[in-house]
Amino acid sequence: MANLESNNFSSETLALHAAYNYDSQRTLSVPIYQSTAYSFESIAQAAARFGLQELGNIYSRLTNPTVDVLAQRLAAVEGGAFGVATSSGSAALFYTFVNLAQNGDNILYANKIYGGTQTLLVHTLKRFGIEVRVFDVDNIASIEPLIDDKTKVIFFESLSNPQIAIPDIEAITAIAKKHKIITVCDNTVATPFLFRPFEHGIDISVSSLTKYVNGHGAGLGGVAVERDGLNALIKDNPRYPAFNTPDESYHGLVYSSLPLPNFGIRLITEWLRNIGATLAPQVAWIHLQGLETLELRIKRHSDSALKVAEFLESHPKVSKVDYPGLKSSPYNAKLKKYFVDSRASGLLNFEAQSYDAAKKICDTLKLYSITANIGDSKSLVIHPASTTHSQLSAKELESAGITPTGVRLSIGLENVDDLIADLKNAIES
Incomplete structure (x- = not known):
């Protein structure tokens, strides 16, 4: 098989073929390279690789052939230039955050994001001396007053979890470009087959592979993909001194002087090398299997979720349904503007009549497993206020749009009529 150029093939084709040209045994399936380290041809080659004068395998904490196929295949599918896979989303x-920001810097983030990510931003990064500032995803005018010369990232989710909100993405990226700030988008819920980040001005796309890419709840994983041309934004940009000043741990190397993807190479050499949240090759192989069918599955997830949302919206015991595919949704226009075929993935949220009713629905459902995950082939349910977002304060919950009566559904691949019947029974019991 010849090398595939990503601009010559569709994402569906690249999900099956990109970044792998057969090993010496001509295996059709990408091999699991179960090796901790790699043999060098000579000490000179070893020195060249350690000094970044030559790219190649050194140690599996940094790179592994199976993991690399996954990372670069994901980058190709998303239309990016380079990907780095990690052990989790x-x-x-x-x-990604610490690669761009350090002590004394600040990051802007959307108020409607996953609770675990908000905890990471608000509490964990604070211990590293990184300040975070929240903006209202439904009021883009709230962004610019927060920006100063220490702002390094503007972060948001393309489809937020669990509010299913869609930002005005082009307005955000326009502000970022004006101030030469890197935008980071979590594209986990939408996946590259519903939302194409780099076609809308986003600089870095991050995803949890644990969710829709894997598709079967069979392994953790994450990826960060940078757009083509990001080096030009980083080079000589005073916001990013770590890329433009000598790195003492690499004998004075300046990352922006490299003809390589600056963001991704530094993520590998600084963070994977020194902290080591590395994806195992066996798990990378599992993700590769899921990626092959992602395009088919995400369409089924989306189509079934719309039918479930329409049922819930019509039910008298449901006070509200959050799903951009509904014509009544405040995000429906943005869905049509930004998302492929106006599909909105398999995640939706609805409001029961009370806190107790919400919990009872979760406990009564038979086909939906109570699970702190999304994107599985099987349907899942959770009560975010008492589980996935329970770390947030009452004020943070209100800002994030998380209510005590909210129920999050991840619609799987079961027969949609069966899923609706199960919901009807649980709501009316």
Whole structure:
């Protein structure tokens, strides 16, 4: 098989073929390279690789052939230039943030995001001396007053979890470009087959592979993908001195002088090398299997979720449904503007009549497993206020749009009529 150029093939094709040209045994399936370290041809080659004068495998904490195929295949599918895989989605987010910001800097983040990510930003990064400032995703005018010369990142989710909110993405990226700030988008819920980050001006896309990419709840993983041309924004940009000043741990190397993807290479050499939240090759192989069918599955998830949302919206015991695919949704226009075929993934949120009713629905459902995950082939349910977002204060819950009566559903691949019947029974019991 010849090398695939990502601009010559569709994402569906790249999900099956990109970044792998067969090993010496001509295996059709990407091999699991179960090796801690790699043999060098000579000490000179070893020195060249350690000094970043030559790219190649050194040690699996940094790179592994199976993991690399996954990372670069994901980058190709998303239309990016370079990807770095990590042991989890949280690790990918943490490494992305600290790769761009350090003590004394600040990060702007949207108020409607996953609770675990908000905890990472608000509490964990504070211990590293990184300040965070929240903006209202429904009021883009709230962003610019927060920016100063120490602002390094503007972060948001393309489809927020669990509010299913869609930002005015082009307005955000326009502000970021004006101030030469890097935008980071979590594209976990939408996936590259519903939302194309780099076509809308985003600089870095981060995803949890644990969710829709894997699709079967069979392994953790994360990825950070940078757009083509990001080096030009980083080079000589006073916001990012770590890329433009000598790195003493690499004998004075200046990352922006490299003809390589600056963001991704530094993420590997600084964060994977020194902290080591590395994806195992066996798990990377599992993600590769899921990626092959992601395009088919995400369409089914989306189509079924819309039918479930329409049922819930019509039910007298449901006070509100959050799903951008509904014509009544305040995000429906943005869905049509930004998302492929106006599909909105398989995640939705609805409001029961009371706190007790919400918990009872979760406990009564038979086909939906009570699980702190999304994107599985099986349908899942959770009560965010008491579980996934329970770390947030009452004020933070209100800002994030999380209510005591909210129920989050991740619609799987079961027959949609069966899913609706199960919901009807649980709501009316």
